[in-house]
Amino acid sequence: MPANLTPEYKTAEAAFKRASEPKDRLELLRTMLRALPKHKGTDHLQAEIKTRIKELTEELAGPKKGGARRGPPTSFRAEGAAQLALIGPPNSGKSTLHARLTGSHAQTGEYPFTTLFAQPGMMPYQDIHFQLIDLPPISAEHPIPWIGNALQPADACLLVVDLCEAGCMERAVAVRDILAERKIVLSAGWPGDSAAPRLAAEHQGDPFTIHLPTLLIVNKTDLVNDPKTEIGIFEDLTDLRYPWFAVSATTGEGLDQIGPWIFTRLGIIRVYSKAPGKPPDMERPYTIRRAGTVHDVAELVHRDIAESLKFARLWRTGVYEGQHVGGEHTLVDGDVVELHA
Numbered sequence: 001m002p003a004n005l006t007p008e009y010k011t012a013e014a015a016f017k018r019a020s021e022p023k024d025r026l027e028l029l030r031t032m033l034r035a036l037p038k039h040k041g042t043d044h045l046q047a048e049i050k051t052r053i054k055e056l057t058e059e060l061a062g063p064k065k066g067g068a069r070r071g072p073p074t075s076f077r078a079e080g081a082a083q084l085a086l087i088g089p090p091n092s093g094k095s096t097l098h099a100r101l102t103g104s105h106a107q108t109g110e111y112p113f114t115t116l117f118a119q120p121g122m123m124p125y126q127d128i129h130f131q132l133i134d135l136p137p138i139s140a141e142h143p144i145p146w147i148g149n150a151l152q153p154a155d156a157c158l159l160v161v162d163l164c165e166a167g168c169m170e171r172a173v174a175v176r177d178i179l180a181e182r183k184i185v186l187s188a189g190w191p192g193d194s195a196a197p198r199l200a201a202e203h204q205g206d207p208f209t210i211h212l213p214t215l216l217i218v219n220k221t222d223l224v225n226d227p228k229t230e231i232g233i234f235e236d237l238t239d240l241r242y243p244w245f246a247v248s249a250t251t252g253e254g255l256d257q258i259g260p261w262i263f264t265r266l267g268i269i270r271v272y273s274k275a276p277g278k279p280p281d282m283e284r285p286y287t288i289r290r291a292g293t294v295h296d297v298a299e300l301v302h303r304d305i306a307e308s309l310k311f312a313r314l315w316r317t318g319v320y321e322g323q324h325v326g327g328e329h330t331l332v333d334g335d336v337v338e339l340h341a
């Protein structure tokens, strides 16, 4: 990090890291560039900010007039409780998993490089959904220029591997290394891990580095006698260490472990809203993250309500029965709130 960064720069940079809307990100990049002291020590950072501004400006400009039609979208605004990206080497079963978990008709094939574009889908879990993004394989042979853009809105990723495939270890390591070159770091730590320090990356270091919590999905276990031993060997022979599940996308074995695990490890909290004098809406909870507050829920309901929030009434089994709480009150899974603005 270059020294002598102004408070204005730091504020803009922190906001940039939290922002997910391309328009907001572009605006914040411009503020960062304006606020950045211009000297030798910031040359590199200036150049990188300018590149990102150029990329985002082009993306937001949409199809070029009279030019060739642009391809399908490469990134999707996060929907549901969290966005999870399916990444991995060719032919490991990402699309088969996507189809099975979301009911999509993602194209699958017995040959590598079947998937060419990003495709979203919704995977139900209890009364919420996770958004699952199917992606083309990540490999040295076929670089994906837009992979950084595609992973920008993701909260986490599922790294899908097929241990039966010859060369699977090198290919899995290659995925990690190719992404690292693009400043996307696959991380074994998840925000909901009680032992893990709060993701410090947000407050220090390079503003363009993304840390993606990673779950290893060892697929095609229907073809393996002893997945646990195979995974032990995989861990010994590579330096990849991620939490893992052994599954089969074709038989469905092991797949029901994924939803609850993600829910806990991302620290997701469901909050149910109610209008005064009416029963709570138990069908469609709002979702926030661990340590989230009444104010965070109000933001999800409507920005105006968040801004003019006076208090909320809170119901929590065995603890609260409609008591008044302020916007800063932290919530837990299953809370019911009635917002008063």
Ligand SMILES: Nc1nc2c(ncn2[C@@H]2O[C@H](COP(=O)(O)OP(=O)(O)OP(=O)(O)O)[C@@H](O)[C@H]2O)c(=O)[nH]1
Residues within 6 Å of the ligand: 089, 090, 091, 092, 093, 094, 095, 096, 097, 107, 108, 109, 110, 111, 112, 113, 114, 115, 116, 135, 136, 137, 219, 220, 221, 222, 223, 247, 248, 249, 250, 251
């Ligand atoms: N036996 C078995 N075969 C599987 C399983 N999952 C996927 N396959 C097969 O593996 C092949 C590749 O599956 P895809 O889902 O297309 O793999 P992919 O990772 O999306 O492939 P790319 O898009 O090329 O990266 C297909 O022939 C699938 O039927 C599984 O759990 N068990």
Ligand SMILES: [Mg+2]
Residues within 6 Å of the ligand: 094, 095, 096, 107, 108, 114, 115, 135, 136, 137
């Ligand atoms: Mg595919």
